[in-house]
Amino acid sequence: MSRVHVTCTVNGDETEFLCDGGQTLLNALRDELGLTGAKEGCGTGDCGSCSVIIDGRLTCSCLVLAPEAQGAAVLTVEGLASGDDLHxxxxxxxxxxxxxxxxxxxxxxxxxxxxxxxxxxxxxxxxxxxxxxxxxxxxxxxxxxxxxxxxxxxxxxxxxxxxxxxxx
Amino acid sequence: MTVRVHFSSDLRRLTGGLTEVEVADPGATVKALVANLDGRFPGLGERLSAGTAVMLDGEVIAHPDYEPVADGSEVYFIHQPSGG
Amino acid sequence: MTVTESRPESSSEPPAARPRYRFVGTRPVRHDGLDKVTGRARFAADCDLPGQLAGCVVRSPHAHARIISIDTGEAEAMPGVKAVISGGDFPAVAPGDPNYDMGVNLMARDRVLYEGHAVAAVAALTTDQARAAAAAVRVEYEPLPPVLTIDAALDPAVGAIHAHMFTSGADPAPTEPSNVSQLTNFARGDTEAGFAAADVVIEREFTTQPVHQGYIEPHAVTADASQDGKATVWCSSQGHFNVRAQTAAMLGWETARIKVVPAEIGGGFGGKTTIYLEPLAVLLSAKAGRPVKMVMTRSEVFRATGPAPGSKFRVKLGARSDGTLTAGKAQMAYSSGVFPSYAAFLGAWTVFESYDIADFEVEARNVVLNTPRSAAYRAPSAPMSALATETVVDELAQALGIDPIEMRLRNAVSEGAINTLGAPFPRVGFTECLEAIRDHPHYGAPLGPNQGRGVAAGHWFNIGESSSATVNLNEDGTATVVTGSPDIGGSRASMALMAAEELGIDVYDITPVVGDTESVGFTDITEGSRATFATGMAVVEACRRVVADLRGRAAKMMGVDVSEVDWADGSAVHAGGEHDPLPLAAITAEAKKTGGPITVTGSLDAKGVGPSFAVHLCDVEVDPETGVVQVVRYTAAQDAGTAIHPSYVEGQIQGGAAQGIGWALNEEYIYDGDGVMENPGFLDYRVPVASDLPMIDAVIVEVPNPNHPYGVRGVGETSIIPPLAAVANAVAAATGRRIRDLPMSPVRVLDAIVNSGSDSTDSSSSNG
Structure with missing residues (x-):
């Protein structure tokens, strides 16, 4: 199965990753990028523990396909602090x-x-x-x-x- | 040496309906006391050895076998609760 | 980064008589907090190993069926598949073995016993491959009739699920197997005479459905079995030593072959006191020769892990006109899912435990059903028994025209009262909790239209068990406190606070950690509200021996006898004053010259547990058009003994209250006629969200436990007991209708409002 190449901004950094077409953004963040702050509590958008902000909009990353993040700016909990200054x-x-x-x-x-x-x-x-x-x-x-x-x-x-x- | 022993009411059928007995020569520990009681109420020893706690002179002790008993001790055979 | 200590306004100032502590009772930012607000904390599913495989469980679609055959051939041939296991790969278990229930629950053998029961497991290169292979495991079933309700389980005409199960505790011993696993009887005095002496007698029936602990983190494990026959397991649990023991037992391995590393645990509430995946992952890893990671879906969590039992009760209480309870009678049944449990026993113990009732009879049955094996859920069995007792007490107060708090104050147990088992209560704080609620501004506050107020109490025993703690002093005078208790609600901060108090060094100079099974002494599960109590005692014991060691080292450095050296405010102080005090850091700096490293382990089986009481006060507003119940104000008072970290004591009180409110209003397992769960997701199994709840005012009552060095009782569980009845009593006050079948969902409430409710079907009588 060919993998999809995605380019986006994650926590302010230009980021590229490969994913399966059917992979959720949550899984891509966790498994491809090692950003395990977002959690899978249900996988159906009911618990919100996978919440991230995509282009300024609060989103359940378990309900978004990773390729949909192409060109988007994704903010996860790992990007919430500014350096040593906590949000x-x-x-x-x-x-x-x-x-x-x-x-x-x-x-x-x-x-x-x-x-x-x-x-x-x-x-x-x-x-x-x-x-x-x-x-x-x-x-x-x-x-x-x-x-x-x-x-x-x-x-x-x-x-x-x-x-x-x-x-x- | 004499200790007073109390049984929870669900043990009555093993103690001939008694919920309280005096034991004149209880031995030095709770384990010896249980052996003594088993001689008097056959089957009680097995029941008391399986997950039974005691309240000995006001303190709950979950695993009391080697706990010393003294003259005048009040021993309550109770149950060890579980929890979440 | 700045981590500052904050001391928000406390809702309860400690009584003046309490010893003054420098650290205990303060509110430092928890040590593990930073990792948890930055996403750095590693929970069970956050653990990955190079080369790991993904595991997936094949689960039964039937509630009850014989397994004719399992064909794994097709699955094994699929791309990426590295191992497939089923019941035959585990050591055989026979009925009557101590491990039978857990072994069969882990992986079905000849029958599946509930929908979701594991029948096989697969490990493959990717999760998708593992799922595809799991779907290709061919299992041939012969469906059997399922037993799905308590009434069916109690019906002798319905066949026994387990041919080997005979009711224990029945006299005479039964000769036929049945679905009643256990019978408990407690009694005292002459119940008939007690009811005859009452001026009012009220008898009511109650039902509750199974509810799930609802932890947000699904069960997850990564196991790495090596060629030398050992395995390392990373998982979250409430007790990793227990995971080790149970996994070893399930595999027939020696304990030392398994190391369990505790991940951060994303909620447990009793549901993570047992195991589901660990032996499967170890076996798959051993078979595949690679690490295997398994993560449950939410649906699997609902269908295959621990709900709390459902229940059906009939409870009768009598009271004199002055409010004195004279007699009680309870007939109770708890459904513990497909295997026996202590649920009924704990229900029988708790149902009348809060009140001084001269004459009572309690009969409780534990029944088994073709539903998932129940697991502990925060004060197991007590929320249901309190629903019954606290509702009937409320009705009695109403019938007698007595204030509900006053009614409870007249009957509340206190030190020396004889409990259900026949033993005297130690010092407890029930009266103080009742008074705290009575004196709270909430109690007399005006109510709006369609609003009602309810009060209810709850009691939990708390437990001790075994704990270990190792205190290592570092060269620079900081310290590491290693315990074996998984931190499920802020216990690391509490351990650090007690250690700081003992050692006299700053709480942030102490690093509290949870050690793996090879790094710290044996420690029982974090359950029964025991961690801060029992593991705290181990920490204190270790610290006191560290201080004894420090005094000896200081005496050596001062050239005086140890009897002349005291320990005060983190320094060795010469009693005669001829030597300057030696701060802890000055002593650790010289450790090599005075005897080597300073490290002490405290291990104990904690005695002297202190029972806990709580009283909750709830205002609801009921929409008469829709039947929706909104909790509009909530106050909860609980005796903590001593609050080591008041913020996390409040947190336990608030969290338990919210869970109890969910239990009262919305949560339930719903099955279709075949025993298939219809709501295995958070959309249809509705736990409270932020907009469902008001602020929950937590009032900490402190009646110290005399058997703990700091007076701790344990706070984790009691808070879930009163809410069911508190909400039910509030709904009754708002609507004039008593709803005794939970949950009080909008449909049920509307039905009660529109129709006449269930009052007419129950018996209430006045004597004389």
Whole structure:
């Protein structure tokens, strides 16, 4: 069986890989690129633990064929931090004890990042609906929701400060 | 030396309906006590050796065979729960 | 990267009387947290070996069938296929062998016993090849009638699934096999007299369906069997020593031939206390001469791994007009899937355990069905028994016009109360939990239209078992704490906190790790809420011996007798004050000159376990048009003994509550008439999502366990017990209808609202 050559951007890096035509993007990320942060919890798009952001859009990578990533920009949990600086969500999840086993955490972080990108000041209800596609069986979501709200707060504070500095 | 022994009610059919007995010469350990009880209530020893815990003077001990018993000890033969 | 310690506002300040700790009770960022927010943490399916094959299991489409033949010829000839195994490749097991149930469950022998039962397994170069080959294994079946309900299993006219199974605990011993595997009877006093003394007697029936633990990480394993007859197994489990023992037993191997390396575990909740894939992967690897990786699909997880039992109860309680419970009677049945379990026994033990009831009779039956073998799920059997008792207690309170918390306070067990087994309770915190809920602002808060409030309690024993911990001091004064307990909810942080407290060094100078089966002493499964309790005790014991060693080294360095050296705040201190204190790092730096490396292993079988209680308070809003129940406010109080890391204690409370809410409202195994599971996926088996739940206010009550160095009781399980009844009582308050068959799905709730509900079919009587 001939393999498909795919060129895309993964976490900011120009990336090429070979995959089978029927291979999911999730499997390509994990098996071809060694990015095992995205997990397969169900394989049917119901649990969200494979969530990645493709061209700015939150996506279950188990429902996307790898060749569909041709030319796309894919962001996975491995690309969420900027070098040594954790994303505010990562920091708030650590401080807020928003994870127990941690297997859903990469997907939830991506869903939360996508939410904050389009809504930097979400209400609790908006956070809950924003994360409704991601199952967590350990936490009861309480500390996750609080941590997303805390991250939104800190992100807004930071950007306000930056804006003030820029205008000053 | 005398110890007081208590049985959970599901063991009654092996103890002739008793849930509590005094044992005058119990031996030095829970294991010896069980042997003593088995002499009095045949079949009880086998049952008590299979996954039975004791509460000895207020402390639950899951594997009590070599646990010493003292004069006046209160020994409760209970069950070892499992968990998730 | 910055990792900062955060101390969010605690929902419960420790009582003033508690000893002041420097580390215990603080909320440091967990040591394994960074790897888990950056995708670096390696779970079971993240392990890959060079040259590995992909394994796939062939599963039965029938709930019950005789296997006429298995033809693997076509599969073996397919491209990429390197090994095929079936039941005949495993050591034979005979009925009555201790390993029979697990052996047959692992791989069917002459019969398949539930839909999804493994009949063969294949290893091939790729997953696609393995799946194609699995589909090409030809199995000829002769279907047999399946036993699918508790009622059918209890019917003597229905044939026994296992010809060798005779009800244990029955008197006289039965002469015919049956589907009732075990009978438990507990009794005290004169139940009839107790009911006669009651002013109100209420008797109700309850049913619950099997539910799955629902861990997000499917079972996965990579095994590498080498030519010298040994094998290394990478997998996630709640106990890798148990995986080693069970895998060895299933293969007929000596224990030392198997090494199990624990991966990060993506949830277990009791479901990963047993094995499914490991011996298959080892055998396939041995046969193929290459590593083999096997990962279950979600459908396989549902169809072939551990649901919690379904149940059917009839529970009767009597109370005097002042609220005193006088008598209880429970007839209970639990279905443990295709093999026996202790489910009924644990149900019988728990059903009246929370209350001081003078006279009671409990009869519990464990039945087997042609459904997957059940596994432990967080406080096994107790959520169902609490549903029954806590609902009837609620109805009694209502009938007597007594506040539901007050009703429970009047009957709550406390130290010295005699439990179901006849033994006295040690110090417990049930009353304190009830008071915490009664005094919480939530309890008196106003409710909106279509809303109702419910309260319920729960109790769990917690367990001790064996644990080992090795403390290695490093040359620079940092330390590594190695335990054998898989960390399923933040236990590494707790181990580090206790070690920091003992050694007096910073919690981040301690690296807590989970060692493999060849790197740390034997440790039982992380179950029964035991890790922080029992493994914590092993850590403390090891640290105390390390400190004794450090004092001796310091005495040598100071040139004084060890009796003159104390340990305080991480330093050896000369009692006379003639020598400057020696910090731990100064002693480890000189270790070579004072006796060599400083390393100590603490191993123990933990005694003195402390039972735990919880009380939950739930507000629901019921949509009268659709029957949808939304939980709008939830508060849960639980006695932790001492919270080592309060954030993760809260997390356990919140997580258990959410699972219990799912159990109450949505989750259930649904079978068709042939015993085929109809909802083996998260779309149709609906676990709670973020938008289904409110914040869950976790109130930590601390009544220290006197038998633990820091007062720990264990917190993992109790939180799942009260929610079923708390939600049911809230729904009853909102709708005026009692729903006693779970789940309280919209259809069922709407039916109860539209029709008259089930109250009329049950008996409720007033004496005198």
């Amino acid at each position: 505010p969500l990562q920091q708030s999840f650590l401080e807020g004890a928003a994870l127990q086993c941690g297997v859903c955490t990469p997907g939830i972080l991506m869903a939360a990042a996508a939410l904050l990108d389009r809504n930097p000041d979400p209400t609790e209800t908006e956070v809950r609906y924003g994360l409704a596609g991601n199952l967590c069986r350990c936490t009861g979501y309480d500390k996750i929701v609080r941590s997303v709200l805390a991250a939104a707060d800190s992100q807004r504070t930071t950007s306000q400060r930056t804006n003030t500095e820029e205008t000053a």
